[in-house]
Amino acid sequence: MELAQVAEQEAHTLSARLTSSHAALRMIGRYGGGLVPFGYRKSPHPSGAGWCLTPDPDTVAIVREIVDDVRSGLSLVAVAGRLNDADVPVPRDRHALLQGRPMGGRRHGRDFDKFRWTSGTLSKVLRSPSLKGHRIHKGQTVHDAAGTPVLIGPPLLTEEEFDSLQELLKARSNGSHPRSRTTALLTAVACCSGCGGRMYFAARKGCSYGDYVCRATARAEKCLAPAAMRSDWLETYTVTRYRELTATGSPVSRQVLLDSGARVTVSKGHRGGNSARLAGPDTSRLSFTLTEKGARSDS
Ligand SMILES: [Zn+2]
Structure with a gap:
């Protein structure tokens, strides 16, 4: 009885599968x-x-x-x-x-x-x-x-x-300010080479991207070379470098970056760049490092 039931079930499953593939x-x-x-x-x-x-x-x-x-x-x-x-x-x-x-x-x-x-x-x-x-x-x-x-x-x-x-x-x-609800991707990941401090996301009015900027002045400190970079460029660079170094194609979230000890350091750009700068970031201003696997950033 039990065996017959199993057989019947299998036949049913099989025919359902066939029917659905024919239907497809x-x-x-x-x-x-x-x-x-x-x-x-x-x-x-x-x-x-x-x-x-x-x-x-x-x-x-x-x-x-x-x-x-x-x-x-x-x-x-x-x-x-x-x-x-x-x-x-x-x-x-x-x-x-x-x-x-x-x-x-x-x-x-x-x-x-x-x-x-x-x-x-x-x-x-x-x-x-x-x-x-x-x-x-x-x-x-x-x-x-x-x-x-x-x-x-x-x-x-x-x-x-x-x-x-x-x-x-x-x-x-x-959301008119999509970033304000969530923490920006590179918070506690991006830092300014001028002072070693964190860079923070700042929105640009009417723009889909903003900038990561040195916030030394907000900490009442002096930074001799405050860095700033367009957020989309810095995020793309960081995600790309992370994927290259870890050889993964999986989604890269802020937590993933923090867990792997990812850090991107930005140095100050030159004033009044030429049109070539508009095509993307000056990567000579950027460096990306990962601490050893499993190390946690203590943010
Ligand atoms: Zn700085």
């Missing part, structure tokens, strides 16, 4: 052209007719990294900067490459060899339900007659991952 195959709608969503590429539809989307080996890992970066607290501006530094093509350029066409083109009356990531490009990618494999029309998921989203490829993010990402993005764009 049936459910894969066709990719009908248009911009291939970032993280995907075009591939023949399992039915043999037409196309669907499959995860693109070249960019699917980048999608994961972007999501991890955002979850670890990096601003969209900082993530966009990192993608530009790494020469990752924007969705439009990636699409052109996959089609064998040149990158870039005309935008706002100007010609570009290739386009650059901005927080806007990034926000579009991260908010699109195409990350769940959905067919999209005018930014919205297309549903079948039964009200089920039409899939044109396997999801890159689960429903839960996508939802929590949306909440995170919403929370950030709603």
Whole structure:
């Protein structure tokens, strides 16, 4: 009796699994052209007719990294900067490459060899339900007659991952001072080489980034060379260096940095820099160290 029950259960499980995989195959709608969503590429539809989307080996890992970066607290501006530094093509350029066409083109009356990531490009990618494999029309998921989203490829993010990402993005764009509620990523990690003191985050009005600044004067001390640096540059540098030294791709939070004894030291910049300085931080002003593994910062 008991054995029969087990067998029956197994048969049930198996048939459920088969049914769902058949259903999944049936459910894969066709990719009908248009911009291939970032993280995907075009591939023949399992039915043999037409196309669907499959995860693109070249960019699917980048999608994961972007999501991890955002979850670890990096601003969209900082993530966009990192993608530009790494020469990752924007969705439009990636699409052109996959089609064998040149990158870039005309935008706002100007010609570009290739386009650059901005927080806007990034926000579009991260908010699109195409990350769940959905067919999209005018930014919205297309549903079948039964009200089920039409899939044109396997999801890159689960429903839960996508939802929590949306909440995170919403929370950030709603707060006029997103940083004031939480401790900045590099608090107790960044220090000024002029005085050895901590640097603190200071918001810039109307900007998505701010600055980390020496606060010696707030401690009623004198710093001979007070350092300051754009927050997105310093955060990107620190996270990148941390990942290089630890060979990890996992999310980097403030706690992760503190637990590994990470420290980034910033020295004072020169006044009135040239335009090259606008492209990113002067890394000769920066040094990054990790104390031995397991050591705790005594903050
Ligand atoms: Zn200082």
